[in-house]
Amino acid sequence: MEPRQPPEAREPGPGAETAAVPRWEEAKTFYDNLSPKKKPKSPKxxxxxxxxxxxxxxxxxxxxxxxxxxxxxxxxxxxxxxxxxxxxxxxxxxxxxxxxxxxxxxxxxxxxxxxxxxxxxxxxxxxxxxxxxxxxxxxxxxxxxxxxxxxxxxxxxxxxxxxxxxxxxxxxxxxxxxxxxxxxxxxxIFSPSKDVVVSQSQLRVAFDGDAVLFSDESERIVKAHGLDRFFEHEKAHENKPLAQGPLKGFLEALGRLQKKFYSKGLRLECPIRTYLVTARSAASSGARALKTLRSWGLETDEALFLAGAPKGPLLEKIRPHIFFDDQMFHVAGAQEMGTVAAHVPYGVAQNPRREKQSLGAQ
Missing domain, CATH: 3.40.50 (Rossmann fold)
Structure with a gap:
């Protein structure tokens, strides 16, 4: 097979000034196609x-x-x-x-x-x-x-x-x-029970609150004293931020990257969207969660307070690329509805043996 030749160079003639740019672009395209595409550099x-x-x-x-x-x-x-x-x-x-x-x-x-x-x-x-x-x-x-x-x-x-x-x-x-x-x-991370199409242009990440973004302080009260005591505790401590949970830093990193789009005037077109999907009730315990995020200088794009309702159906509508929760029954419910769910093994909701180990290590 004859080797492919680049476009032939010609003597300038009438109309050369207007033809020069297209011919240069044609030649540049030819040579660009000969060389392999460069991959971006890896960051430090x-x-x-x-x-x-x-x-x-x-x-x-x-x-x-x-x-x-x-x-x-x-x-x-x-x-x-x-x-x-x-x-x-x-x-x-x-x-x-x-x-x-x-x-x-x-x-x-x-x-x-x-x-x-x-x-x-x-x-x-x-x-x-x-x-x-x-x-x-x-x-x-x-x-x-x-x-x-x-x-x-x-x-x-x-x-x-x-x-x-x-x-x-x-x-x-x-x-x-x-x-x-x-x-x-x-x-x-767990595979969903059925395939669901997710966005190709926007990263969507959903988080549970307690024992994921926040510490398990509130879950400990529910487990030890029941819901009524939990509601009283949250009301009394509404203005006291919760301690951070294991994924607070990841939400922080996502927020930092989101702000890079915001600073270019692209808030509405931002390709990162975050969700708080919590079993908390909005009226009785939601304020503390939101005020905690605010005290950290963080926010989620959407906050869904389910008051104990199943999370799977709402996650099916959100279609996140990943959903983080500390309780396996929420993970299983998300899986059933086609969501890629990830279990965060942290806090009082884990099995007693692990809980004793973690308490002993503190």
Whole structure:
């Protein structure tokens, strides 16, 4: 096959001045198409909002996990090597990661020199040999994930702080508990029971309040003394901010990025939207939650007080990329309605053994 030739250069003639610009643009397009497209640079971890995701959160690895559990690590690695050119199917965190990258694209357009963007790290205890299949899968879906941490069977939790992690998502509940114990925002992510289409242009994140954004102070009162005492307590302490919960810092990071759009006059077009979805009642206990956020200099775009009603139906309308809650029955209810839900194992709602351990560690 004859090599493709660039547009032929010609002597200037009549109309050369008007033709020069189109011909230059034509030649530039030709040469631009010859060179590979440049990927954006990765930000420095300390400047970015770092989201660490496990391989089983990002991709579906059910068959691989079965082989690992039933046949051991050697057979697992052999299977991965044999299938390394087959991309994994998207997992529960996949739409969330795609939404993060969509936000990054807009941030780079508005602030070309800023590193205050999302940085996604693949954090996995997989053997390095499995890395080729993970890389192939990431390239197959055109994801921008340049940082990997593959620990070959050891827990990756000790590396999270070194990566300046703002949020860790995993399918492994024990590793998530380890991260929470280390003071890192973390959640166990679950696939929904049915597929629901989520926004491709706006990142939507929904949070429970108590034991997620806030401490579990109020939940402890409910558990120990009942709802009536809880309402009295919240009324009496309405102007006293709640202590922070494990995901307060992540909401803070989202708010910081939102303000970058607001400062460009894009509040209504902001590609990040946050939701407070709480079982609290608005009239009897909602004010303290909102005043706490205000005292932190934070807000959510929407606040939904359900007074104990199921969260799943409202989440189905919101269609968030992820919903965080500390109670598994709310997580299960969200899953049933097609929401990717993540369990935050923090506070008094967790099992008694874990609660005793956490109290003893304080």
């Amino acid at each position: 971890p300390q400047n970015a909002v770092t989201i660490a995701v496990s391989s089983r959160a990002l991709f579906r690895m059910d068959e691989e996990q079965r082989i690992y559990t039933e046949q051991g690590v050697e057979e697992y690695v052999r299977y991965q090597l044999e299938h390394e050119n087959e991309p994994f199917s998207p997992g529960p965190a996949f739409p969330f990661v795609k939404a993060l990258e969509a936000v990054n694209k807009q941030l780079r357009e508005l602030y070309p020199d800023s590193e205050d963007i999302f940085d996604i790290v693949l954090m996995t205890n997989n053997h390095a040999q499995v890395g080729v299949r993970l890389i192939n899968s990431i390239n197959h879906y055109d994801l921008f994930i340049e940082r990997f941490c593959m620990t070959g069977g050891n827990s990756p939790i000790c590396y999270l702080k070194a990566y300046h992690t703002n949020l860790y998502l995993s399918a492994d509940a024990e590793k998530v508990r380890e991260a929470i114990d280390e003071g890192i925002a973390a959640a166990t």
